[in-house]
Amino acid sequence: MPPAWITATAVLAGLLAAEYQFHVKPLLLNIGAIGRVIENVGNSDCERIPGLTACEELVLHAPTGLLYAVCSTPAGRSHWIPSLDLFSGEDNNHDDVIAFYDPSTSSVTRLDIQGFDSPRGLSTHGFDVVPSSSNPKELFIYAINHREPLHGHAKDVGADSVVEIFKTTLGGKTATHVKTVEDPTIVTPNDVAGSPDGKSFFVTNDHGKKVGHLSRTLELVAGTKKASVAYCHVDTGCKFALSHVRGCNGLAMAPNGTFYLANSKGAEVRVLERHADNSLSITDTIRTDRLIDNVSVDEDGAVWAAGLVDALSFVAAAADPSKITPSSGLRITRNTGESAYFGDKYKVEKAFEDDGNKIPGVTSVVHDSRRGVLYLSGLVTPYVLKCKI
Numbered sequence: 001m002p003p004a005w006i007t008a009t010a011v012l013a014g015l016l017a018a019e020y021q022f023h024v025k026p027l028l029l030n031i032g033a034i035g036r037v038i039e040n041v042g043n044s045d046c047e048r049i050p051g052l053t054a055c056e057e058l059v060l061h062a063p064t065g066l067l068y069a070v071c072s073t074p075a076g077r078s079h080w081i082p083s084l085d086l087f088s089g090e091d092n093n094h095d096d097v098i099a100f101y102d103p104s105t106s107s108v109t110r111l112d113i114q115g116f117d118s119p120r121g122l123s124t125h126g127f128d129v130v131p132s133s134s135n136p137k138e139l140f141i142y143a144i145n146h147r148e149p150l151h152g153h154a155k156d157v158g159a160d161s162v163v164e165i166f167k168t169t170l171g172g173k174t175a176t177h178v179k180t181v182e183d184p185t186i187v188t189p190n191d192v193a194g195s196p197d198g199k200s201f202f203v204t205n206d207h208g209k210k211v212g213h214l215s216r217t218l219e220l221v222a223g224t225k226k227a228s229v230a231y232c233h234v235d236t237g238c239k240f241a242l243s244h245v246r247g248c249n250g251l252a253m254a255p256n257g258t259f260y261l262a263n264s265k266g267a268e269v270r271v272l273e274r275h276a277d278n279s280l281s282i283t284d285t286i287r288t289d290r291l292i293d294n295v296s297v298d299e300d301g302a303v304w305a306a307g308l309v310d311a312l313s314f315v316a317a318a319a320d321p322s323k324i325t326p327s328s329g330l331r332i333t334r335n336t337g338e339s340a341y342f343g344d345k346y347k348v349e350k351a352f353e354d355d356g357n358k359i360p361g362v363t364s365v366v367h368d369s370r371r372g373v374l375y376l377s378g379l380v381t382p383y384v385l386k387c388k389i
Contacts, residue, residue: 126191158210
């Protein structure tokens with residue numbers, strides 16, 4: 001029988017190996033791309049759409065193919081990204097735009113926003129576009145607005161973020177402001193999923209606090225669960241729908257009412273069920289091999305996710321758009337293969353990956369299944385990329 005110290009050493013070595021394999025190695029892979037091989041996949045038949053710059057998120061109107069976007073300028077973004085602790089406000093006039101691209105004419109239209117006279121302007125992040133339940137040619141736009149704080153410096157108190165509701169017509173050139181929704185539950189909003197009534201929505205909070213480098217670092221490295229999802233109704237107020245979760249980022253609702261929630265601090269997409277009281281619960285978790293930003297659902301029911309290939313270089317490129325960072329898009333579908341019998345419920349495929357030369361820093365991927373087109377955009381990317389797949 002070996003001495004006790006040899007046994008203890010062997011046990012410790014086993015524990016350390018397990019810790020490296022299941023925690024340290026994935027962390028190094030996701031944060032710094034250490035050990036990751038970046039390929040060029042699905043990027044050979046692509047063209048740039050000019051006029052749409054620094055579009056954090058895209059939303060497709062599938063029947064017409066109109067692509068809606070919330071956009072800014074790369075320079076403006078680099079000085080004001082609350083989710084990344086960039087709060088200088090320098091060179092940023094908070095004059096972001098809501099626009100759409102019409103593939104039938106290859107034209108870009110910036111919406112003329114009416115009835116919105118906030119002196120703090122519009123500083124967009126995630127958004128949603130939803131056809132009205134009473135008139136399908138009428139659209140409701142739910143957009144996060146990261147406003148400057150009224151009191152104190154943003155570096156100390158964070159952004160005074162709200163959700164703006166607008167109304168427009170399909171293909172129309174104007175949007176009318178309907179409502180500004182502000183509430184203590186809207187802490188650090190990242191994405192929003194709206195309803196067809198023009199009055200209610202779910203919004204993700206990507207952090208537990210508006211500011212705090214230490215707490216935010218712990219959320220990324222140690223996996224502390226401080227993020228949340230809130231539910232708001234303009235008539236009855238807001239409440240937390242899902243609390244104490246990690247890395248809440250993109251949120252999308254499928255036609256069957258299922259929600260998909262991206263984890264930008266961990267490599268996964270969570271499947272959510274909505275309850276009668278508008279609370280949410282996690283019913284399943286889809287594991288991926290990279291951190292996830294925004295998600296969308298196409299007409300065929302496939303979930304498309306913008307994958308952060310190299311988180312450190314992505315953050316560096318957000319602060320300095322001249323830097324190159326790789327991009328990727330994942331397709332997530334129900335697994336119908338033999339492995340489904342062994343518990344693999346979902347099939348995760350790398351449908352798009354680029355070393356950053358075709359398009360850097362993708363944060364949104366949208367698939368037009370009717371027309372066989374994939375659209376990609378990024379927080380500080382100077383164009384939208386359109387690819388045939």
